[in-house]
Amino acid sequence: MSTITKIGISRSKLSDRAGLSLIMNFIKNIGFYSLVSNKFLSKIPYSGYGLTLESFFCQMVAHFIDGTHSSICSFDRKKLSASYAPVIGIEKNELASSFQIKRFIVKLSQLSNSELSEILNELFIWRLLHEKPKVIVLGVDTMVMDNNYSEKKEDNKPTYKKVKGFQPLHISWENSLIDVLFRPGNHHSNHGNDYTERVKHIVDLIRSRYSESVPIIVCSDSGFLDEKAFNFFDQLNISFITTGKMYKDITSELEHIKRGDCEKYTNGTLQWDLYDFGNKLKSWSKFWRCIATSLSREEDGQRVLDLSGPDNLIYTNIGKNKISDERLKKADMSDVLTAKGIVQLSHHRGADELIHRSLKELATTESLPFKKFNQNKVYYYILAMSHSLFEAYKNDISYDKISDKAYPNTFRRKLIDFAGEIVEGGRNTTLRIAKEVQEEFDIKELWERCLKPPVILFTAA
Template sequence: MKNVSRKTGIDKIEETDDNITGRGGLAFFVRYLTNIGIFSLLIGHFGDLRKSRKGLPVEDLFRQIFCWFLDGTSRHISWFDELAKDAGYAGTIEQSPDKMASSHAIKRFLRSFGIFKTWIFRKILKKMFIWRLRIANPAVIYIDIDTMVMNNDDAAGREGVGPTYKNTAGFQPLQLTWGRFVIDAVFRGGKCHSNHGKTVIKIITELVNLVRKEYREDAVIVLTGDSGFSDQKNFEAFEKLGICYAFGGRITKDIGKVVTSLAENAFGEFEKGKQRWRFADFGFIYGTWNMFRRLIFCQPVYKDGQMLLPFDRAETVIITNIRSDTVGDDMPEELTRLTDPANIVALYHSRGAAELVFRSLKDFGFEQMPFRKFPPNAALYYMMPVAFFLFEAFKEDILAPVIPLESYAGTVRRKFIDIAAKIVSHAGRITLKLTSAVFRRLKLRKIWEACHRAVPLIC
């Protein structure tokens, strides 16, 4: 008797009116955003942008823009026209099909932001920062400051686009990061260097005052940054605020003379993995400064397990106010350990993690801005770190059991967002149906329950 094999070939294709989507994971993201109360917060600040009842509610516009960022299928605003035709996508993000925004509606919305209105997004970012601080309750808050170059070299006609230090034309926003989160940002033209104007002192002062008012009055803050921010005015402001700092410094001839005059036993070594650094700790006063500050000179001895020749060792200077005479006994032990120069070297070299945050932000969003005028580009830019903050919080609060926290947006999209689902309406109830294999692999029952247990923002 012949074996009867089941036919597996596809003979034809047909259309269906079933409500099907390939972005089933967005439903969980939207439910999380709703339950933490982010839309209520946004409406409170931006509700007046809706000038007519005929226009789409501000909440719907923000929901669709945040999902557009996370979806990542296209970075063109024209893609909203395609999404507006997809009833399955609309159902997934809990949006009525007739409330889906066209590309023209999105452009009108972004153009309605004046330059002063866009600054409100900074309040949103800092509000979310306090929200996460209260959840994490850290003893020491580590904040890094740096600029992020947004390459718009092929769109030089954009207002604000200018030459950056990376030899490209673009924008160069100043950003503060805490762990994986961007907690404050100032959108600026490409010509604005790291320490441009008084922006650094202003945003750090605002943030420190907010943390001490809304989180803890005795909050211990450690600020890090590169040599682009190395300025006595900045350090004086940080010392007045009572925060600790560790910044890169400029290596001058005078510093070189001090280093060469040190005995060999004045140097210590710090090792991490296959990396090893040689360092020396001393006090120094730059020519224009009015006081001595602690400097730590360091250079790599081994890199990736290979010993470096003396002439091939990059030299770094770290300027800090973390000293045994400034760190009291009542300070957290975590800060007390930082008085050891080896730990300060480790802290400064951990700044690479902040660079990864910028890389992750660009992977989540984009660099090239679509508008000619500065205000709508600023509005779209600020929505990106806000959406990115929500995405990182979603990973931490909801996806941690199934997806590693360090995963980039592209990985989350492939593993969680881009899952097939069917939306069924029956007896007045709407159900999102997913395959059994995906349901079990991603533990979707627990994920859905976690979305409803999320800690809300305190508005």
């Protein structure tokens, strides 16, 4: 048996994150950096010297997707690496120090939430035009970023989870965030007009850039239970599904329900009794369709005998708005008009939590690095952009190598964290990888796909 008896120094350029080169090449080739430059360059002070906007975004996106280090100081260590620059696709003299990264974030911090969200919006339209969905289901939720240990961060306020932090408002579609409103921790779900204004913005975007008639369904939890929002969405001719709260008057009203009066719904393991009726809270001006659900069979097959009251309420205008209902029928989505279809979509809203888990795993920490609120805002938006690009890569490039539901750490372990040697010569820079890695994932095929992505995000004029 041979054993290591001596340590030497290699003169080769070696990287333990060789897979990073593929996804960074994909991001470059779809035109992401050109899009960022087109949107932001004229809005920030920039002398034209030093670190460029495109290089800054390249290194920030690589920072999140790599996930090896979470601190801004880690950029100083990367600057010393001989292999890091070629892996992410830039020249070594372009590698930024932590000071340069912080200075660029300060420049971008003057941009508003709406301006920063434009990139997420463009990524959303890009995916719509590529995937061409017949119906668009939007998830709306907030996510608490726990920064409880830090007292000096601006607007690091108490949240409903009893920790100090930030509570951005998210609008999601499929596995990606498509719109973000970065907010202090004490801004609750339905704070001010945030909810309706951001949904209207996305609806206008869909109507102007994708389709004037595609059905749109907005799903949210009880934190967004608001008749003003219901009326607003009804006037926009879009559907909404919002979970309700169990008030005493509703519980007493439903005490007479018998199982024989209920429709059955199962997801394969659990079963619920559904009661479809009209309901109006005391402060509301009119009745809305409401579906009460009560669990009747547990996951182990045992039946629940007591029907003392429903365990959940779901409010909707589906089946009551002629225009949005007709759009659903034309899209062959008539099943959504039924109580079972509505409950199924409401239960699917739990996928929003999976996006939050994925986003936090990509960031590696919930702690945001800056004291100033607007600087943390920029950092968070770039995190959200990186997550959308990460999801696009899984869908467009690595779809047959790893599940599109894979979380960042699983993706990193399989498609990022493998060794590579960078060899320069003959006017080429070659990444050499182990034969075993090539045979398992066909890295050469992934590289070819990255060179010719199926659809381009943005082409510079």
